[in-house]
Amino acid sequence: MEQTKPRLSTNSHAGITITLTLAMLLAALGTSIANIALPMLAIAFSAPFAQVQAVVVAYLAALTVSVVIAGRLGDRYGLKSMLVSGLILFTVGSLLCALSPSLWLLIGSRLIQGVGAAFLMTLAMALTRQTAKDARMGQAMGLLGTVSALGTALGPALGGLLIPVTGWRGIFWVQIPLALLALILAVKMLPGDGEKGKTPSASLWSAMNRSLLPNLFINVLVAAVMMTTLVVGPFYLSLGLGLEASHVGFIMAVGPVVSILSGVPSGRIVDVLGSDRVLVIGLILLAVGAFLLAFLPNLIGIVGYILSIVVLTPGYQLFQSANNTAALADVSKDRRGTVSGILNLSRNIGLIAGASLMGGIFALGVGTGEFTTASASAIGAGMRLTFLSAGGMMLVAIAVAFGHRTSAPTSI
Template structure:
């Protein structure tokens, strides 16, 4: 029984990690793609946005299909779709085809991200729900933050296509584990799932709103960070990858403890602490790196990352509290929808804000001072947005 639980947990973690890795691994390749396809930043950004848009459009559909037809079958479909799309990304002959393949990859990722959370909530006992959500939060944060660092190591060796090839063996392993360990009847009652209007209440709506804001802030770090480290601080790509790996390392050690704090202190208190750390780290990114360089960037990430882990564990636990089994897929889908709406905002709106702050969309040829100015402006606005999330969280307690 213990080995089966371990297999299920590992399978769900790999799937969540894959979906999150797909969200961020292309970010560090943006300068490389700009040169490879001779395209400006707004066009190359579509490689990120296409993934997020289709993911966002599909997450609720994935959850509702799982509630009706069973989580295992939908999980397998999502994994296969993700694998096919990843292969197409790796062989894409043009930017247009790469964008299309990334969109398909995002649709597959929607099933992985949504159903991993719903299944983990279903198999975890009540006394360890926070730890289960913390574990998924760990792999989600690791996958998201590991993308740029892993890409930084692969691109010099294999080119930009290497960031997609690395995902294939992980997806194959996850598929094998799902087929072997996940119960055949995991989820699904073959009945029409409840309408969204009966699922969404005031409390859940506030959870979703905060999720949007925080996800946008985290995507901002992944979008702006590589440009700042590469062009403003003039670090080599391999060193950029190492600096970007600091977040994942912190996530490994803070995710499960964050879940334990939720179980011990409650989701409301933990959520407030997490958002306070997030806001502090975001404002630090706006000013400290421009004052003391790489050390300032690293110090800011050290403050920000545990805050994100605390937030993830607390917010997911609160949103899925007291949710009936036939609605968990739908609620998980809504959490994914809000998260990815925030990621899209971070990749598009904050990307445009960064370009505005720099003074040009031709980021690769901007001056060091211009990039530093764009960095400060972008994270100052992100910090204000995070404070608004903290204010919204206070209404959850009201």
């Protein structure tokens, strides 16, 4: 663990915080802003939905594959240098997206943008650990969680405003000045890397320390449950409760709003109570929220769904702040990028599992994969089975967390 940190002025801390939060915002914005443009892309390129969907999938796939590589390069050549490189890559990718004359060039450009986003997401977390005071590390991690939720929520809204005025290319043009601003701030505000490149960074296997594995496993489970709400929720609200699309969108926005509001307070709670205790509290809230989703919406409808989300989402932010803080707390300086990358990889694996495996459980509960032909009661049965399974996963996570607390930690 680092014994000393360079003293930074209040203005320097503010500049660093703005830079890193903007980098995280860009990565999250890139994840969600293209979704709303898919119908227009299908028309613009005369392509079926399965093909235009690759515009979203390419970004997520590139981000997932690249997060650990980004962390390793950050440890090897310097976190600041590699974040600057990632911002350049993200900017170039955004420009190529905006100028793409064909769908396949757009998909290729999104791959470049996704690789850049991996550097932004991973190294922003590692640099937050490096520059934040130990007593406020939870608050710093909570702020990153808030900004990530804000970027994800802002994407569809911003895209919806831009597309009628600028067409689909506008959703990529708007990211370029933001990326250039982040690039300028990174060069001017972030502390230098010092001597890098002369000695190899720690091996990936050494970073996969036994004490880190529970954090990664729980991270996969929690991310899967949160993705389940995004995948199953719209089907239940529209087909199970019979809501119109506009109402579904409004209710689905409750989760991101609660996430934005609870991110920084969650981090502060971690600083006061400690990461181990808050991690368990967050998992308990996640378990309660999942079990409530299994029953309350079927009993009292929309109100039950919203109440369940209001319990579940703060639990997620408490968990994220505590888990990231705990995983990075005692990581040596030459491994912070790698561990941040591994954390993001485990989260992305969980998101993929939530979209596929939990979607399969929902179809099993409904009794058919053709949801539009299923009755409301069948959709409700699928909702119940899915979130009973999700609640069970959270109970497993709680057991793992308690087991990890009682075992002696190994210093990373």
